[in-house]
Amino acid sequence: MDQTDKRFDAFMNRDKSADGSFVVAVTSTHIYCRPSCPARRPKPENIRFYDLPEAAEQAGFRACKRCHPRDAAAQDPDVRRVRRACEVIAARLAGGEGGPPTLDELAEAVGTSASHLQRRFRKLVGVSPRDYADQLRLTGFKGRLRDGDDIAGALYESGYGSPSRVYERAGATMGMTPATYAKGGKGARMGYAIAASPLGRVLVAGTVTGVSAIYLGDDEAFLAAELRAEYPLAEIVRDEAALGPLVAVVLRYLEGDLPHPELPLDVQGTAFQRRVWQELMAIPAGETATYKDLAVRMGQPKAARAVGRACATNPVSLAIPCHRAIGTDGALHGYRWGLDRKQAILARERARRGKAVAAA
Incomplete structure (x- = not known):
């Protein structure tokens, strides 16, 4: 029995001894729980396992308010260290001064x-401590804007040293400027065009800024309507x-005619999604x-399902080639626009590549 099967059995049996060794996320509710959570069990295809709450x-899930999975004590020493590192990062950012701690300070x-x-943090959380801090800081900044803080105050409270640091990354991480985001996105203008292909x-x-x-x-x-x-x-x-x-x-x-559509992009995503x-x-x-190949390349060999979910949430098909x-198993699976289109796109890419090789 592999680790996923053991975790599935522990979750289905509400095994309290498994609390703190992993958490269970449900894609249909976007909530994660401890294994012993008394809530109704979801469909197996909607279950995802993570080593720790962070x-x-x-990956975009929220903690269950019924079982409070963040409160479960971690059993593995490395997990405890990584969780402690996450707490140190959060505490530093909450102080609003000096930005996130360095890797040496965390260690x-x-x-x-x-x-x-660095190695264990990336394996367990899915991103480096620096990427985690960046995402946490941005999330806090956006939350303060939604709560009505002015931009200057939100910048300071979120640990940004200067306004330029967040404005220069607004297109890539927020999809709009902080001023527009503070208004709930109202006023942001998005154009679109439709053509036969x-x-x-x-x-x-x-x-x-770019294609969304x-x-x-x-x-x-x-x-x-989808847009x-x-x-x-x-x-x-x-x-x-x-x-x-x-x-x-x-x-x-x-x-x-082109091997890849090179386009300026304006998309939003978590740090894990951006890595995928x-x-x-x-x-x-x-x-x-x-x-699984992609998960291994990211240093998370057990995150194949999470990688699949990140592919499914890609808003710019073709530009980001999900x-x-x-x-x-080597077969084509789950494509938002239909497996026949996925197969056709790959066939066209292979045909073009074959012509390029033959002409070389």
């Missing part, structure tokens, strides 16, 4: 070497003139990697 939170605080902490209709949407969505389908009304559902607070308008050049790049890629998306971008056109990720 890793589940990095000293938890009583281990910097290299060991070899794979049906393609929708490309974006802000002045690429959808494929057969019905224009459905694609536009509005994903970005409900933005002002969304059809703008063929402004989006035309970006649509042209996507069409050239789908027609086999970076790994997807590293897969050469025409090639594939399994979810179609190049396949199941561990």
Whole structure:
């Protein structure tokens, strides 16, 4: 019986002795629990396991208010050190001064070497201590803006040394400027265009910063409705003139003229999602990697399911090539726009690559 099976059995049996050794996240509710949680058991396909609460939170899950999984004492010494490191980071950021602690400071605080902490932190949480701190700081900043703090106060309380640090990354991490986010996203303008492609209709949407969505389908009304559902607070308008050049790049890629659609992007994601998306971008056109392969490359061999979920939440299909990720069995699995399109995209990439090799 592998570790996943043991964890599944412990969860289904509400084994209290397993509390503190892992947490269980449920994709249908976006909540994570301790193994002994008395709540009703979800469908097996909606279950994800994480080594510690902070890793589940990095993946976008919230702590259960019934079983309080954060309160369970960790059993593994390394897990205790990593959790303690997370507490030190949070405490430093809550103080609003000096920014997050350095790796050496964290290592000293938890009583281990910097290299060991870096390695175990990345394995257990899914990101480095620095990436974790960046995500935690940004989350705190956004929360303070939603609560009504002014931008200057939110910056200080979140541990940012200067406004430029958050503004220069706003497009990549927030999808809009702090001032716009503070208003709930109202006023953010997103244009979109829809065109015929070899794979049906393609929708490309974006802000002045870059592309925020690429959808494929057969019905224009459905694609536009999907966009509005994903970005409900933005002002969304059809703008063929402004989006035309970006649509042209996507069409050239789908027609086999480009190996990859190089586009400026304006997308949001957790630190873990961004790591997965970076790994997807590293897969050469025409090639594939399994979810497990990607998890191993990230130093988290047991996170294949979480990798699959990050692929599924990719808002810019094609630009971030989630179609190049396949199941561990080598078969095509789960593509938002249909497995027939996923197969067709890969076939076109392979055909273009074959022509390029033959011409070389």
